[in-house]
Amino acid sequence: MLSLEKVTKIYRTGALGMRKLTAVFEVSFEIGDKEIVALIGESGSGKSTIGKMILRLIPPTSGTIRFEGIDIFLLKGQAVKDYYRKVQGVFQDPFASYNPIFKADRIFTMIREEFFPGISRSQWEHKVEEALRAVGLNPPDVLGKYPHQLSGGQLQRFLIARALLLDIRLLVADEIISMLDASTRVDVLNLLADLRDRGLSILFITHDLSLGHYISDRSIVLYKGRIVEMGPTERVYARPLHPYTEMLMASIPRLDQKWPGQHTRIERTTSYGSSGCVYYSRCPIAQEICARRAPELVEVEAGHHVACLMRS
Amino acid sequence: MGLRVENLRVYYRTLSGYVRALEGATFAVSDGEIMGLAGESGCGKTTLGHSLIYLKPPMTYMEGRVLLDGQEVPIWDMKRMSEFRFRRISLIPQYAMNALNPTRKIGRMIADLLAAHGVDFREILPELKRRLDLVQLSHEVLNMYPIELSGGMRQRVVMVISTLLNPALLIADEITSALDVSTQRAVCEMIVEFRNRGFVRSTIFITHDMSILYQIADTIMVMYAGQLVEKAPTEVILRSPHHPYTRMLIASLPRVGVRHRQERLQGIPGAPPRLLDPLPGCRFRDRCPVAFARCAEVPPFVEIEPGHFVACWQEI
Numbered sequence: 001m002l003s004l005e006k007v008t009k010i011y012r013t014g015a016l017g018m019r020k021l022t023a024v025f026e027v028s029f030e031i032g033d034k035e036i037v038a039l040i041g042e043s044g045s046g047k048s049t050i051g052k053m054i055l056r057l058i059p060p061t062s063g064t065i066r067f068e069g070i071d072i073f074l075l076k077g078q079a080v081k082d083y084y085r086k087v088q089g090v091f092q093d094p095f096a097s098y099n100p101i102f103k104a105d106r107i108f109t110m111i112r113e114e115f116f117p118g119i120s121r122s123q124w125e126h127k128v129e130e131a132l133r134a135v136g137l138n139p140p141d142v143l144g145k146y147p148h149q150l151s152g153g154q155l156q157r158f159l160i161a162r163a164l165l166l167d168i169r170l171l172v173a174d175e176i177i178s179m180l181d182a183s184t185r186v187d188v189l190n191l192l193a194d195l196r197d198r199g200l201s202i203l204f205i206t207h208d209l210s211l212g213h214y215i216s217d218r219s220i221v222l223y224k225g226r227i228v229e230m231g232p233t234e235r236v237y238a239r240p241l242h243p244y245t246e247m248l249m250a251s252i253p254r255l256d257q258k259w260p261g262q263h264t265r266i267e268r269t270t271s272y273g274s275s276g277c278v279y280y281s282r283c284p285i286a287q288e289i290c291a292r293r294a295p296e297l298v299e300v301e302a303g304h305h306v307a308c309l310m311r312s
Numbered sequence: 313m314g315l316r317v318e319n320l321r322v323y324y325r326t327l328s329g330y331v332r333a334l335e336g337a338t339f340a341v342s343d344g345e346i347m348g349l350a351g352e353s354g355c356g357k358t359t360l361g362h363s364l365i366y367l368k369p370p371m372t373y374m375e376g377r378v379l380l381d382g383q384e385v386p387i388w389d390m391k392r393m394s395e396f397r398f399r400r401i402s403l404i405p406q407y408a409m410n411a412l413n414p415t416r417k418i419g420r421m422i423a424d425l426l427a428a429h430g431v432d433f434r435e436i437l438p439e440l441k442r443r444l445d446l447v448q449l450s451h452e453v454l455n456m457y458p459i460e461l462s463g464g465m466r467q468r469v470v471m472v473i474s475t476l477l478n479p480a481l482l483i484a485d486e487i488t489s490a491l492d493v494s495t496q497r498a499v500c501e502m503i504v505e506f507r508n509r510g511f512v513r514s515t516i517f518i519t520h521d522m523s524i525l526y527q528i529a530d531t532i533m534v535m536y537a538g539q540l541v542e543k544a545p546t547e548v549i550l551r552s553p554h555h556p557y558t559r560m561l562i563a564s565l566p567r568v569g570v571r572h573r574q575e576r577l578q579g580i581p582g583a584p585p586r587l588l589d590p591l592p593g594c595r596f597r598d599r600c601p602v603a604f605a606r607c608a609e610v611p612p613f614v615e616i617e618p619g620h621f622v623a624c625w626q627e628i
Contacts, residue, residue: 042492042493042494043492181352181353181520182352182520182522182561182564182565183352183560183561183564183579183580184583185564185579186565186566186577186578186579187579189566189572189577190572190576190577193572193576207492209493209568210523210566210568213566213568213569213571214566214570214571214572233571234571237568249568251493251494251496251497252493252568253497253500253521253523253524253527254523254526254567254568255522255523255526255550255562255565255567256567256568256569258526258527259497259501259527
């Protein structure tokens with residue numbers, strides 16, 4: 001349904017934009033129908049940049065993003081609107097997504113004005129209530145309220161309901177759980193799974209590996225803008241191949257197991273330069289060749305890819 | 313001796329009345345204990361931590377006592393508290409690593425801080441350098457500006473500074489929540505290391521993340537809507553929680569190994585009460601599956617077995 005082909009994003013930073021920052025480098029992957037794909041990475045890994053490019057909020061420096069076979073950055077006029085009928089995003093901070101001086105349900109009215117100008121009032125109200133029920137909210141409890149009268153979980157579900165009003169096929173969910181409390185976050189996660197079962201695909205962007213594991217069908221691990229490992233979630237977690245994924249798995253605080261052994265930090269002073277592996281300076285198993293040659297993403301077992309010269 | 317808190321009540325004064333953020337807390341943290349303080353946003357865990365060191369308005373002291381090694385800590389008296397702050401009780405606030413003065417070199421900033429507390433920088437410098445070695449920071453950082461350090465390095469600097477005078481009590485408020493998992497682990501291991509080396513005697517580690525507490529805490533205390541709910545040794549509270557809130561909270565946490573397709577976790581229906589005019593009695597009762605008439609009274613925080621305290625009428 002959605003495919004990224006060698007997508008690269010270079011930001012210009014520093015005074016007068018003289019310095020270049022490669023946020024995403026030659027990333028290629030696909031999202032199929034009815035699939036939750038977790039995009040996992042630490043801060044600065046480029047995961048949010050990828051989400052923003054898919055939502056057409058920023059253009060890639062090179063590479064193409066295709067939705068149903070068509071390059072989304074070539075869309076014009078009505079076609080752009082049609083794209084947003086099918087692809088929508090929800091972001092991290094639910095409170096920042098609302099204007100505090102208006103009632104929260106104004107986001108629905110805006111969708112109506114923009115996408116459904118011809119619909120009758122009663123038909124529209126029915127549609128809104130249906131969407132709210134689909135996200136597990138009771139319409140009379142939440143309609144007509146200001147953002148500060150609703151909880152973070154309710155606001156986040158409002159935004160998902162807003163996306164459901166359209167004929168949405170793909171939802172980009174960028175850290176939507178991280179500001180919610182433990183007792184409500186699992187309900188939002190379950191909601192995403194229900195939506196998947198109803199035919200939606202979801203790109204679930206997260207830094208929290210246990211959440212990604214709970215919900216996703218496939219996982220993509222990013223490090224410094226490159227995909228280092230990608231595969232079926234169960235395989236990636238049960239048998240991580242890239243040393244970076246291994247380190248992540250060993251560092252997640254778990255409820256059923258203490259951190260194993262002594263934490264080893266490796267920091268080589270030589271960096272990877274322009275040609276080597278991005279993880280070289282921190283990698284415990286790196287050889288001399290890793291400083292010179294960048295690894296390609298190689299399929300090691302069915303659907304499970306890794307970018308590591310030592311492991312492929 | 314450690315820390316003892318008796319019936320501590322701290323409210324926030326607002327235009328619409330008092331927000332009852334901390335309601336009659338009674339508990340103890342013994343010497344060498346790392347106590348995890350857990351709960352959702354707005355449960356009062358930060359209010360509790362901060363009230364032990366700096367009651368910043370609109371925080372208002374209502375009643376209660378705090379004893380450190382048997383000595384009364386006058387938390388209601390801003391002036392007298394200055395002899396406790398930093399020397400005996402130290403706090404690492406949530407965004408400390410971003411709160412370092414950007415115009416001062418780190419060494420200079422430490423010297424200023426020590427001077428304000430009447431300590432000579434040159435006298436303590438050898439110990440400072442030993443501690444920088446311990447957290448794997450080069451002595452060079454003393455000549456650097458905060459902007460030159462990464463987030464993880466700044467967090468380590470803050471930890472060294474706040475424990476430099478070997479406080480009896482360290483309060484760490486959400487110090488891991490903005491960090492990457494690998495840095496998070498390093499910071500947690502430092503907390504344990506500092507305790508083991510005696511730099512800090514008792515620690516209150518505030519976080520919303522129970523899985524971090526499982527890694528480092530000796531005991532865990534859970535709060536809900538301003539009330540203490542349960543306190544027990546870490547293994548006990550995670551394996552056999554007694555309070556319905558603790559039980560439901562722990563059951564809702566995704567563990568690595570649990571997948572939605574195999575096991576659907578449940579959240580807790582409902583939302584926490586507003587603390588301006590909360591229900592009298594147990595504040596969890598309108599979300600509690602086992603609440604009964606008695607819950608309209610505040611349940612006492614009682615010890616049901618050694619070291620295991622619960623505030624629930626079902627347990628009495």
